[in-house]
Amino acid sequence: MGLRDAFEMIHRAPSSPLGYFRANALNLMRFNHLEALDVCLQGIKNTPKVYPQVFQQCYEAAKTKHETAFALVALLPYETVTLIVGYLRFKDRLNLLGVSNTWRNKLIECPQIWNTLLFSPLKDSR
Structure with missing residues (x-):
């Protein structure tokens, strides 16, 4: 339900960062790291120039979580x-x-x- 709301926010206001931030956070909570990476890239592309740095940080965090999740099997x-x-x-x-x-x-x-x-x-x- 929350992800659907986040994507509805993105659909209604694609230049607002709020929907992207919500979708990113929910995807990370659900361990959907690749989807979180995609949302960050969309946020970088579609939001005003102030936000790409924040989305870049979100992207790096999601990437790290994704890589760490796959490495756990090695342990x-x-x-x-x-x-x-x-x-x-x-x-x-x-x-x-x-x-x-x-x-x-x-x-x-x-x-x-x-x-x-x-x-x-x-x-x-x-």
């Missing part, structure tokens, strides 16, 4: 990664390889993830 013990990822379908495991280089390296270090696959019967599509 997890091998056993924890194996346990968590072991519950995922093979397709989802493959998708995790594309999250970042950090994730890819950590997952490749865990061969048990790739040795243990659970297969379920195919659903009859008739």
